Amino acid sequence: MSLLHLDSVVHNYGERRTLNGVSFELQQGQIGCLMGPSGSGKTTVLLCIAGLEHIHSGNIALKQQYISSATQHVAPEKRRVGMVFQDFALFPHLSVGDNILFGLRRTAHNSWQRQLAEMLELCGLETLAEVFPHELSGGEQQRVALARALMTDPDLLLLDEPFSRLDATLHEKLSRQVRDILKARKQTVLMVTHNQNEAFLIADVGGVINEGAICQWDDMDGLYHRPRCTFVAGFVGDGALLAGRMQADGAVEGALGRLVGESVASNPLITAGDPVQVLLRPDDVVLSADATGAADTPCAPAIVEQRAFRGATTLYSLRLTASDEKIISICPSHVNYLPGDRVDVRAQVRHLILFPALET
Amino acid sequence: MIFPARLPTTLFSVLASALTLRRHPLTVLVLLLYLLLAWLLYNGISGIEYQWRWGRIPRYFFIQRDGEWVSGVLTKGLLVTLQLSFLAGVAALGIGFLAASMRLLPLTAGRLIATGYVQFMRCTPLLVQLYLLYFMFGTVFGMPRFSAGVLALALFEGAFVAEIFRAGYLAVPQTQVDAACALGLKRFARWRLVIVPQALPLILPPLANLFVSIIKHSSIVTIIAIADLTDAARNVVAETFLAFEIWLSIGVVYVAICFPLAWLVRQWELHLRQKR
Numbered sequence: 180m181s182l183l184h185l186d187s188v189v190h191n192y193g194e195r196r197t198l199n200g201v202s203f204e205l206q207q208g209q210i211g212c213l214m215g216p217s218g219s220g221k222t223t224v225l226l227c228i229a230g231l232e233h234i235h236s237g238n239i240a241l242k243q244q245y246i247s248s249a250t251q252h253v254a255p256e257k258r259r260v261g262m263v264f265q266d267f268a269l270f271p272h273l274s275v276g277d278n279i280l281f282g283l284r285r286t287a288h289n290s291w292q293r294q295l296a297e298m299l300e301l302c303g304l305e306t307l308a309e310v311f312p313h314e315l316s317g318g319e320q321q322r323v324a325l326a327r328a329l330m331t332d333p334d335l336l337l338l339d340e341p342f343s344r345l346d347a348t349l350h351e352k353l354s355r356q357v358r359d360i361l362k363a364r365k366q367t368v369l370m371v372t373h374n375q376n377e378a379f380l381i382a383d384v385g386g387v388i389n390e391g392a393i394c395q396w397d398d399m400d401g402l403y404h405r406p407r408c409t410f411v412a413g414f415v416g417d418g419a420l421l422a423g424r425m426q427a428d429g430a431v432e433g434a435l436g437r438l439v440g441e442s443v444a445s446n447p448l449i450t451a452g453d454p455v456q457v458l459l460r461p462d463d464v465v466l467s468a469d470a471t472g473a474a475d476t477p478c479a480p481a482i483v484e485q486r487a488f489r490g491a492t493t494l495y496s497l498r499l500t501a502s503d504e505k506i507i508s509i510c511p512s513h514v515n516y517l518p519g520d521r522v523d524v525r526a527q528v529r530h531l532i533l534f535p536a537l538e539t
Numbered sequence: 540m541i542f543p544a545r546l547p548t549t550l551f552s553v554l555a556s557a558l559t560l561r562r563h564p565l566t567v568l569v570l571l572l573y574l575l576l577a578w579l580l581y582n583g584i585s586g587i588e589y590q591w592r593w594g595r596i597p598r599y600f601f602i603q604r605d606g607e608w609v610s611g612v613l614t615k616g617l618l619v620t621l622q623l624s625f626l627a628g629v630a631a632l633g634i635g636f637l638a639a640s641m642r643l644l645p646l647t648a649g650r651l652i653a654t655g656y657v658q659f660m661r662c663t664p665l666l667v668q669l670y671l672l673y674f675m676f677g678t679v680f681g682m683p684r685f686s687a688g689v690l691a692l693a694l695f696e697g698a699f700v701a702e703i704f705r706a707g708y709l710a711v712p713q714t715q716v717d718a719a720c721a722l723g724l725k726r727f728a729r730w731r732l733v734i735v736p737q738a739l740p741l742i743l744p745p746l747a748n749l750f751v752s753i754i755k756h757s758s759i760v761t762i763i764a765i766a767d768l769t770d771a772a773r774n775v776v777a778e779t780f781l782a783f784e785i786w787l788s789i790g791v792v793y794v795a796i797c798f799p800l801a802w803l804v805r806q807w808e809l810h811l812r813q814k815r
Contacts, residue, residue: 231717255720256720264714265714266712268717270715271737272737281732282722327722331723
């Protein structure tokens with residue numbers, strides 16, 4: 180039984196259609212993540228679930244109860260849906276403790292002191308109960324916002340770009356902290372982000388949204404290794420698409436020679452002889468100074484166009500000399516080439532991710 | 540040689556630090572400006588060879604009649620000014636709140652009416668409004684002049700109050716309201732606990748300015764012959780030709796009312812700021 184269920188949700192913002200039939204579901208205790216570029220409608224999905232926006236058709240169900248449809252709209256304050264906003268939206272005129280207890284206003288505060296202490300401890304804010312929001316660091320503000328939303332014990336927690344306001348170097352540490360807090364409470368969560376690394380670190384399942392529609396809803400592994408369309412392939416993880424032609428035995432013939440692998444994104448429309456696109460992740464492409472290394476796998480000459488040093492690894496952008504196609508390769512950083520160098524490129528693919536070639 | 544050259548600067552720094560304004564480098568300039576103004580005033584007054592008769596002023600404030608102290612015409616005028624300003628101020632708050640709400644609510648008719656009202660009041664002179672109200676509506680509906688004066692002032696200042704309220708409301712970010720919503724607060728609780736506490740410190744200073752200006756603007760009701768402080772002063776000047784003494788005294792009275800008012804609101808504002 181799914182906790183949250185969206186069915187063909189359509190939302191318009193004035194004349195503009197922002198959501199065009201969004202459907203997915205989330206199970207109790209799962210952390211889901213919507214990824215998508217700016218303006219793809221991912222925050223609108225959250226606002227619709229929270230009840231801060233009305234939907235125009237389709238429906239949203241929480242715990243098997245319809246909360247939004249074209250004719251029905253449960254008020255946001257009655258939904259038991261918590262939300263952490265992108266700017267955290269802490270109340271500047273209240274202390275951390277009062278912020279966290281804000282949602283429990285209706286009952287006397289002192290009866291909640293024990294729960295408050297537990298929540299402060301869970302979120303690592305023990306010493307900060309009396310402090311005001313402007314005195315906190317970004318990471319602390321975020322945890323206060325999280326604690327405030329968790330305190331009302333919502334059925335579903337929504338996180339809107341929870342880490343976008345924070346230092347990039349803190350992302351990984353904080354994401355793990357947040358995941359631990361959420362998992363400790365078995366909280367069902369839906370978050371949105373434009374940053375795939377955040378999604379990988381926190382989420383169990385996720386979806387990629389583009390132009391108001393979900394391209395694919397899957398687990399994280401599936402989104403990366405079995406993308407169903409070129410948009411998902413390009414958005415989740417790095418990669419380049421290489422043109423090729425499908426062979427009768429399942430291999431693909433292209434600029435890097437004959438690529439053999441287990442075909443995962445097997446599109447029934449692709450038959451032998453069809454033009455296809457093959458997704459090459461940067462770790463699928465190996466560079467060598469000369470072609471003599473491995474005679475059994477075909478290789479092709481290429482020119483290094485750009486290099487991005489990343490410490491332990493270096494990311495190379497390459498142009499194949501024969502076909503002018505661009506590919507990328509990630510290598511240990513002791514493998515050192517400079518822009519303009521000629522190298523030989525070999526593909527080491529374990530499985531082939533294929534898409535039908537675009538009509539030209 | 541060194542001593543006389545340093546004397547003025549030493550004097551200034553002593554004076555400046557006595558006023559605890561030392562950290563502002565512009566203080567010296569401001570003090571110079573004040574000195575210049577005082578010199579101009581002194582020269583202006585001594586130039587016209589005016590015969591000061593300050594002794595004749597107090598009787599217009601308080602007068603002893605039959606062994607009892609009773610209010611003079613100016614004191615009576617002052618009471619009218621205060622009464623008029625207070626009533627107009629309270630009414631302006633109500634009108635302003637109503638107009639601001641109408642401009643913010645998603646009701647097109649209400650928004651058009653309120654916007655039209657605010658724009659008309661802001662773009663026409665108070666004098667014209669007063670004449671229109673008193674001579675047109677006042678005669679038609681038989682409105683007493685004091686009520687017409689209060690109403691004109693209230694309608695005029697109400698437009699500015701509306702803009703202050705609206706700006707204060709809009710200054711509270713939408714996510715604050717959304718967050719309160721998501722935490723399960725109903726509409727009234729959202730207003731009471733989230734919007735008002737954040738908007739109040741923002742709207743207080745401009746509101747205080749507005750009240751001070753209501754007191755000063757109230758002097759314009761003289762033109763429809765309401766016996767306020769300015770009207771009383773005009774009458775006394777016409778009788779006695781004590782123009783300088785009377786107008787200087789009246790100026791001091793207005794300062795004596797407006798300055799403490801502004802100071803009080805400032806203290807309240809500081810108190811609210813401290814709480815956050």
